[in-house]
Amino acid sequence: MKFHEAKLDNGISVIGELNPSVLSVAAAFFVKTGARDESMDVNGVSHFLEHMAFKGDEKHSADDVNRIFDEIGAKYNASTSEEITMFYAAVLPEYLPSVFEVLAGLLQPSIRQADFEVERKVILEEIGMYEDQPSFIAYENAMKTHFEGHPLGQSILGSKESIAALKRDQMARYHDERYRGGNITIAVAGNTDWDQVVKLSKKWCGAWPAGRAPRPTDEARPKAGKTIVTKESSTQQHVMQMASGPAANSSLRLPAELLSVVIGDDSGSRLYWDLVDPGLAESADLSYNEYDGSGTYLTYLCSTPESTADNLKRIAEIYDDVNENGITEEELEQAKNKVASRIVLRSERPMGRLSSLGSNWVYRGEYRSVQDDLDAFRKITGGDVRALLTKYPLGQLTTSTVGPLATI
Amino acid sequence: MTQQNIQTKTFANGLTLIVEPMEDVQSAALSLLVPAGSVFDPPKQNGSASVLCEVIPRGAGDRDSKQLSAALDNLGVQHSESVGIVHFTFSAATLAQNLPQALPLYADMILRPWLPEDQFEAARAGVEQSLMAIEDEPRQKIMLELRRRSFDSPWGLPSEGSLADLENISAESVRKHYETCFRPDEAIFGVAGNVDFNRISDAIEELFGTWSRKPAPAFKTSPGGPPRDHITLDSAQTQIGIAYDSVPYRDPDYYAAWAAVSVLSGGMSSRLFTEVRERRGLCYSVHASLSSLRDEARVLCYAGTKADRAQETLDVTIGELKRLGQGIAEEELTRCKARAKSSLVMQQESTFARSSSIARDWYHLKRVTTLKEVRDKIDALTVKDVLEYVEKQPAENFTIVTIGPNQLEEPREVGGTP
Numbered sequence: 088m089k090f091h092e093a094k095l096d097n098g099i100s101v102i103g104e105l106n107p108s109v110l111s112v113a114a115a116f117f118v119k120t121g122a123r124d125e126s127m128d129v130n131g132v133s134h135f136l137e138h139m140a141f142k143g144d145e146k147h148s149a150d151d152v153n154r155i156f157d158e159i160g161a162k163y164n165a166s167t168s169e170e171i172t173m174f175y176a177a178v179l180p181e182y183l184p185s186v187f188e189v190l191a192g193l194l195q196p197s198i199r200q201a202d203f204e205v206e207r208k209v210i211l212e213e214i215g216m217y218e219d220q221p222s223f224i225a226y227e228n229a230m231k232t233h234f235e236g237h238p239l240g241q242s243i244l245g246s247k248e249s250i251a252a253l254k255r256d257q258m259a260r261y262h263d264e265r266y267r268g269g270n271i272t273i274a275v276a277g278n279t280d281w282d283q284v285v286k287l288s289k290k291w292c293g294a295w296p297a298g299r300a301p302r303p304t305d306e307a308r309p310k311a312g313k314t315i316v317t318k319e320s321s322t323q324q325h326v327m328q329m330a331s332g333p334a335a336n337s338s339l340r341l342p343a344e345l346l347s348v349v350i351g352d353d354s355g356s357r358l359y360w361d362l363v364d365p366g367l368a369e370s371a372d373l374s375y376n377e378y379d380g381s382g383t384y385l386t387y388l389c390s391t392p393e394s395t396a397d398n399l400k401r402i403a404e405i406y407d408d409v410n411e412n413g414i415t416e417e418e419l420e421q422a423k424n425k426v427a428s429r430i431v432l433r434s435e436r437p438m439g440r441l442s443s444l445g446s447n448w449v450y451r452g453e454y455r456s457v458q459d460d461l462d463a464f465r466k467i468t469g470g471d472v473r474a475l476l477t478k479y480p481l482g483q484l485t486t487s488t489v490g491p492l493a494t495i
Numbered sequence: 496m497t498q499q500n501i502q503t504k505t506f507a508n509g510l511t512l513i514v515e516p517m518e519d520v521q522s523a524a525l526s527l528l529v530p531a532g533s534v535f536d537p538p539k540q541n542g543s544a545s546v547l548c549e550v551i552p553r554g555a556g557d558r559d560s561k562q563l564s565a566a567l568d569n570l571g572v573q574h575s576e577s578v579g580i581v582h583f584t585f586s587a588a589t590l591a592q593n594l595p596q597a598l599p600l601y602a603d604m605i606l607r608p609w610l611p612e613d614q615f616e617a618a619r620a621g622v623e624q625s626l627m628a629i630e631d632e633p634r635q636k637i638m639l640e641l642r643r644r645s646f647d648s649p650w651g652l653p654s655e656g657s658l659a660d661l662e663n664i665s666a667e668s669v670r671k672h673y674e675t676c677f678r679p680d681e682a683i684f685g686v687a688g689n690v691d692f693n694r695i696s697d698a699i700e701e702l703f704g705t706w707s708r709k710p711a712p713a714f715k716t717s718p719g720g721p722p723r724d725h726i727t728l729d730s731a732q733t734q735i736g737i738a739y740d741s742v743p744y745r746d747p748d749y750y751a752a753w754a755a756v757s758v759l760s761g762g763m764s765s766r767l768f769t770e771v772r773e774r775r776g777l778c779y780s781v782h783a784s785l786s787s788l789r790d791e792a793r794v795l796c797y798a799g800t801k802a803d804r805a806q807e808t809l810d811v812t813i814g815e816l817k818r819l820g821q822g823i824a825e826e827e828l829t830r831c832k833a834r835a836k837s838s839l840v841m842q843q844e845s846t847f848a849r850s851s852s853i854a855r856d857w858y859h860l861k862r863v864t865t866l867k868e869v870r871d872k873i874d875a876l877t878v879k880d881v882l883e884y885v886e887k888q889p890a891e892n893f894t895i896v897t898i899g900p901n902q903l904e905e906p907r908e909v910g911g912t913p
Contacts, residue, residue, distance in 0.1 A: 108519045110497070110840050141763070149773060150764070157762035157830040160837025179837055208776030215731040215801050216779050221631050320729045322630035355564040364553075364560070366620025369628045389628055421568045428571025432522050432588055436844045 090454050091281045093288070097297035098268030101288045102448055103275040104440060104456070112183050112277035113437040115175035116194055117445040119272075120265040122169045123238035123379075124302055129253060131245015132261050134167040135210050139258065140174065140193035141165070142202040147192055149202060155189050162438065165193070169230075169239055170379055171449065177438040180278045184287060191291035194266055203255045210250050217244065221318060221325045221489040222389065228314040229327035229385070229487035237307040239378055269299035274444045277437030304380030306334060309484060316489045323369060324392040324490030326399065330482030332375050332382035333475065335450040340377050342467050342475040343384075347375040348422040349414050350405065350481065351386070355421070357405050362390075368398050373481070379450065384481055392491045399483070399495075406481040413473050427461050497843055501853060501863050502692040508706055509680035512699050513853045513863060515687040517846060523688025524588035524846035526854040527601065531583040531676030533654035535712050540663050541649070542622055542656020543672045544578045549618035550610050550669060551576060556603030560614070563600065572597050576604075578654045580788065582858070583676075588847050591689035595698060602702035610673060615666035626658045633734045634780075634799060637898050640726065641736030642786075644719050645793050645894040651719045678709040685854030688846035722894045725902040733805035733899030737783075737796040737812065739890050744787045744859040750872050751884035756785045756794055757831035758823055758881070759815065764830060766815050771798065777808045783816075789859055794890070802900045806907075809895070813906040816890035823878050835873050839866045 091103045121133050142149040156163050156176065163176035163186075174193045178186045217223040227242055234240030245253075273292070275284050309331060333339035351358045351373020362371035368390035376383045390398050433439040434457045447455050455463075488495050505511045536543040553560040567574055567587075574587040585604070589597060629635055639653040684703075686695055742752045760767045760783040771781045783796035796816070800808040842848045843866070856863045897903055 110844055111837075150769070153763040153769070153773075154826075154830070157764040158826075158833055160833040160835075162837070162841070177841065179840055205774070205776040209772060209779055212732070212777070212800060213779040216634070216799055218731040219633050322627045323624075325631070355561075355568050360561065363621065364617065366617040366624065369621075369624035390624065391627065421565060424569050424571050425573075428573060428589055431571075431590060432573060432847075435520055435522060435846070436841070 088456065090456065091284075092454070093285050095268065095288060095293055097293065097295055098299070099288065099292055099295065100272045100448065101285060102272065102444060102454065103281055103284050104444055105275075105277070105279060105281060106437070107278055109278050109437055110179070111177050111437050112180050112275065112279045113175065113177040113441050114183070114187060114190060114273070114275045115173055115441045115445055116190055117272040117274065117449050118172045118194065118266055119170065119270045119302070119449055120172055120300065121167055122241045122243045124265060124300070125241060125261070127241070129257050129261055130241055130249040131210070131243070132253060132258055133172055134243050134245070135206070135250065135253065136258055136262060137165050137167045137172050138206050138210060139198050139203065140196045142196060142199065142206065144192040144195050144197055147189070152189060152192070155185065159185050161186050167243055169241070169243065173445065175438075175441055183279050183283065187287040188291055194271070195295070198255055198259055198262070200255050203258070207250060207253070210244070211247060214244050214247055214250065221321045221323070222387070224316060225325040225327045225487050225489045228316065228489070229329055229485065232312045232314045232487050233309045233329040233383065233485040234307050235309070235312060237381070239307060239381060265300045267296050267298035267300060269297065272445060272448050274441055274448065276440040276444060302379065307331070307381045312485045313495070314487045315493070315495060317491065317493045318489055319491055321490045323389050324395045324488060324492055326388040326395060326486065326488045326495070328386040328483040328486050330384045330480070330484045332384045332479050333377070334380050334382045335377035337382065339475045339478065340382070341463055342471040343375040343382070343479070345419065345422045345426065345464065345467055346414065346472055346475060347373050347384070348425055349418045350409060352425070358402065361401055361405060362398055367394060367401075371398065371402065377450070382479070384479070386483060395492065395495065403483060406483065410476055410480040413469060413476060416469060419467070419469060419472065423464055423467070426464050430457060430460055499865050501865065503857070503863070504696050506679070506700060506704065508704070508708055510682045510684060510699070510703055510706065511857060512684045512686070512696055513857055514690065514692045514695055515849050515853055516690055516692065517688055517843070517849065520689050520844075520846055521590055522588055522846045523591040523594040523686065523690050524850040525586070525594070525601070526685040526850040527585040527605070528582040528683040528854050528858060529585075529605065529677055530581060530681045530711075531672065532579045532581040533652055533656070534580050534649045535672065535676045535714060536649065536652070537668065537672070539660055540668060541652045541660045542626075543664050543669060544583060545622050545654065545656040546619050546664055547669050547672050548576050548578045548583065549621045550614060551604055551608050553614045553618065554609035554611055556607045558603065563604070566600055567597070570597050580650060580654050586847070586851065594688070594690060595694070598698050598702055605677065606703070606706055608673070610670050612666045615669065619661060619664060622656055623658065623661055626656060626661070629655065633728060633730060633732070633898050637734035637736045637896065638795060638797060640724070640898070641738050641795060641894065641896045644721060644724055644896055645738035646788075646791070647716045647719050649714060649716065650788060675709065675712045679703065679706040680708050680711070683854045683857045685850040685857070687849035687853065722892075724896045726896070726898045727900070728898050730899055731801060732799045733802045733897055733901070733903070735798045735800070735805065735809055735812070736896040737816070738793045738894040739816070739892060740888060741785050741792040741794045742888060743790060743792040745789065748884050748887070750876055751880045752792070752888070753785060754828060754831055754876055754881045755819060755885055756783055757834070758827045759783050759819065761831050762834050767812065770815050771808065771811055775811065777804055777811065781812065787859070805897070805899060805901070806903050809903055810907050813893065814908070820882070820885045820889055823881055825878055828876065828878050828881060832873050832876070836870055839870055842866070
């Protein structure tokens with residue numbers, strides 16, 4: 088396993104973690120742009136643009152793009168979050184040049200008017216699909232409530248209204264501002280050679296415009312809040328609650344990662360034993376999410392409407408206890424073992440290394456090998472977890488719920 | 496493609512072990528199939544296996560629920576216990592060096608579960624919660640409702656269980672499910688990773704050698720159906736499920752059947768994605784896949800779309816399914832082959848994928864196909880083979896189920912691309 092890095096003249100970062108003993112190679116383009124970088128009049132444009140990327144560039148039609156990916160047997164997709172738009176693919180090593188060319192093409196789409204109109208319908212269908220999923224609505228409203236007045240609260244999909252009103256030229260302008268060299272990282276993992284990676288990057292991305300796009304990253308200061316959506320057709324009550332956690336560049340993020348495993352992993356955690364194991368809830372979990380400048384603890388509870396109030400009280404008791412007394416050495420050790428195994432297993436495939444490679448580089452400007460991550464988790468002490476809880480106690484500050492209940 | 500060295504052994508009690516050693520990985524994965532799935536749920540007790548699955552990890556051998564869970568976590572074992580139609584599946588993956596210590600925990604769960612009576616209500620409540628959560632996931636629910644109507648009962652019953660049957664399930668009946676169905680005779684133990692066959696085989700013999708044979712439990716079948724059905728739901732989208740007959744994994748025509756479905760729905764250049772989503776913008780999600788039991792199979796097709804465009808989506812989708820018989824371009828098949836071959840190679844990077852694949856092969860074929868064999872079969876396929884198959888087994892006699900605000904009409908003929 089060997090790490091390499093390079094910077095193109097236009098500011099694009101290229102990183103590679105190469106390993107001759109695996110059978111495939113995976114490549115990803117990370118663009119540092121997402122819902123938080125949108126002005127409200129174009130809300131949803133990052134995600135819509137990610138869809139338009141697959142509609143072709145000057146050289147390729149929409150059919151060409153999908154056809155070429157399939158011809159070389161690529162496993163590929165794209166995703167948009169609050170902060171990152173990512174395009175990625177895994178292929179057999181001999182197809183890296185072909186897949187690199189198409190992936191690079193995705194980032195310079197033509198955004199043809201006719202394609203734009205058809206894809207608008209697909210996005211509206213996607214919004215409709217999520218509308219029927221109470222847990223998704225609960226998540227969107229939780230972000231909106233928790234980050235009220237902060238750009239992290241902006242919806243990734245946008246609204247039916249913002250998507251219906253969006254114009255092709257607004258998207259083109261957004262693309263021109265955000266898809267610039269200084270905002271882009273190319274990561275390659277797996278079986279290939281570095282010279283080839285650099286050559287391909289220069290060939291297909293060297294002429295892209297240079298520049299950076301600004302992003303204010305003030306830490307959010309959320310206030311208590313509640314959003315209730317009463318949906319009688321829903322069977323279960325879905326509740327999401329948030330509290331502030333450490334940001335992506337904080338030294339407290341690994342303790343937060345372990346704490347969320349101890350308290351809210353989907354099995355063997357405190358929430359699991361107190362709520363899921365006795366059959367009181369379908370799900371009760373806690374996750375830690377890191378963002379640029381901010382962070383959250385996210386609690387998700389899915390249970391019958393009648394038992395929701397009692398379950399929320401049980402969760403509050405667990406959080407109070409942890410804030411007061413911390414966690415045990417035994418719990419910490421067990422969480423480390425779980426996390427270590429997850430890291431190793433996920434990293435066996437090149438595709439599994441991409442998101443870790445990319446987020447370490449984009450958020451922290453650093454490379455961390457699998458061994459670096461394992462060592463870092465090993466070193467976390469009970470003292471680190473106490474320091475975390477002092478600064479970022481567990482909590483249920485903001486609440487969003489979807490289900491039959493009218494009050495909560 | 497890396498040379499595979501798959502070894503198998505069937506022990507005196509009928510349990511079969513299949514091991515695929517993989518040198519370039521640090522991990523090992525196991526997939527243990529016990530023939531105790533939902534098809535063995537007693538009549539009017541659909542969900543019995545599902546409740547058993549909740550009870551099994553609640554104490555086994557000399558460890559209670561929490562001790563068992565902690566032991567697995569401390570060995571870094573990522574695990575799941577799940578119920579399928581035919582099998583109760585234990586899957587696990589961890590660092591290869593930890594596997595020998597994990598195996599006795601599995602022997603405890605399988606041979607010496609406590610099945611504590613005082614935990615039964617909690618387990619049943621857990622299953623009830625999951626079934627209620629599915630009610631809030633129409634995309635998942637439609638596929639369960641489609642299976643229920645397109646296969647005979649109990650093959651089509653949801654392995655998760657049915658809410659209406661839960662009250663008929665007792666601690667006693669769940670224990671009985673365990674006692675009659677947990678048997679080694681047709682159990683399959685797949686292991687893949689950085690392991691040595693002889694060492695695993697010795698360990699399994701020692702740990703599972705005392706597991707005694709039992710007769711296979713019998714069950715009666717009854718017709719599924721109806722072929723057209725609608726479930727009314729106040730929702731933004733209408734969920735559409737379509738099923739029709741195909742051939743199972745062990746059928747000589749299987750690879751042609753697989754190619755036919757791949758032309759329809761393998762990759763984003765396939766026909767359903769191109770015609771329904773890319774050209775018409777009718778859906779975000781549309782796909783079809785082959786679902787194979789040992790003796791029969793269906794193509795299960797899904798589309799989700801806003802209510803006012805649901806009829807058009809159904810018409811266009813059915814149109815594409817039927818159009819397959821009119822011809823397939825050489826390039827379409829070539830792309831399917833490329834995708835399949837790339838997947839075969841990438842499977843070799845995942846111990847989890849290999850362990851479940853070798854176990855599944857044994858169930859369907861009583862042997863394991865090597866990746867090279869699969870590749871050769873795929874390479875040999877021609878457009879003519881696929882079209883002959885489609886002629887023999889055309890897309891017809893559809894089962895169509897919808898969930899949404901309005902019932903749809905019978906699919907109508909549609910014109911070509913707009």
